[in-house]
Structures are given as C-alpha cells and as structure tokens.
Amino acid sequence: QVHLVQSGAEVKKPGASMKVSCKASGYSFTNYAIHWVRQAPGQSLEWMGWINTGNGDTKYSQKFGGRVTITRDTSATTAYMELTSLTSEDTAVYFCARNQGPHGGYDAFDIWGQGTMVTVSS
C-alpha cells in the first residue's frame, strides 16, 4: 500500500526553524513529486511548494519569501520541509502530499500524509 508518514508534532519559539519529514513507501519514490501544504486552525489549505524527487528541482510559493526549503533523500525515500524565522502565524498542520506525476503543476495530489501539527509560541 502507498503511504506517506510524517514526523511528530512540534512546539517552536518565535524566530526558530522547523523541519518536518515525510517518509514514502509502497511506490517508486522518484517517479512522483512531493508537495507541502499547510492548514492554519479553522482555515483553508495553503500550498507551500513542491520537489521533483527525481532530480531535486523545487518550486516554492512566493508568499513564503524564501523561508521555505524542500529537500529529499532518495535512499531514505523521504522528503523534508524546513521553514525558518517562525512566527505565531506559522502555527498550522503541515501536510505532505504526492503529486499524480513526476512534475508539479496541473496535477492533483493523490496521496496525503497524516499531517504534523506545529505550534509556534513563546
């Protein structure tokens, strides 16, 4: 079965950084891009960026102004999302999701991780 399993909940101080992992299993990891999406409490979903897991190319939402970095380790079939300079507005559930194909753009997200709650508080 295809699964994306994310790392556990985190509590961070303002100004700190966070890094969430997303372990893929049950499919060929490098054949599908991975996206990161977040959801603040009571809010809609917000796309953050994607990584082409085959060649490592990335695309980010301009909203995050360079604060987000997505990487992957193909030997571990794991994608990572790092967000820096955290503020209380970054408090959200962070999801990874598999793209329907190797490149982001146009395709839907067909498999999602369980989500990782990150709380930013002093």
Added chain:
Amino acid sequence: SYVLTQPPSVSVAPGKTATITCGGHNFGSKTVHWYQQKPGQAPVLVIYYDTDRPSGIPERFSGSNSGNTATLTISWAEAGDEADYYCQVWDSSGEHYVFGTGTKVTVL
C-alpha cells in the same frame, strides 16, 4: 493573487443531491481538483481534472467545469459525506497552486 470562492456551507437531506460551486476568474481555462476533508484527518482526493474519479471514490461524486464555475455534485447524500470540501487549481500565471475557501457539507 488568484482567488477561488466557495459557499461557506451547504446542507442536504439524506438521499438528496448536494451541489458545491467553485468560482474564479477565467475559470474555463483551468482544470479543477476536489478534496474531501473530515475533522482531524488529511484531505482525500475525490475528483481530479474536472470530472475524473480516483479508484475507490463512489460514483455518487461527480464534477463539471464551465465558464467561471466548477461544480462538485454529491448524489444520494449519506451521513458519511459530511466534511469540508475544497477545490484546487494550478494558476499558471502565478505558478502556484490555489485552494478554494472551502465548503462545509452537512447532511441533515
């Protein structure tokens, strides 16, 4: 930035049909995906590329897209269909994905 507007809530009686709309500028040129999200869970893809259903999604779920509005239709609604529903498009001009504002479906 591109905005996708959905009604905040839709109510439907069991066995009846629920219709959820998603509107945006120049929508007809974009393909739409739809997700179902139950409380405390991750979203689940229910419709992709306007009208296609992933395996395992009941035929009761269908989609359409014309003009400036996309529509998700849930036929013969069941209690288990209660959830938030989000539409999504790829905005090629801004090179980013956009999600709709979300619609809470209640089966009364």
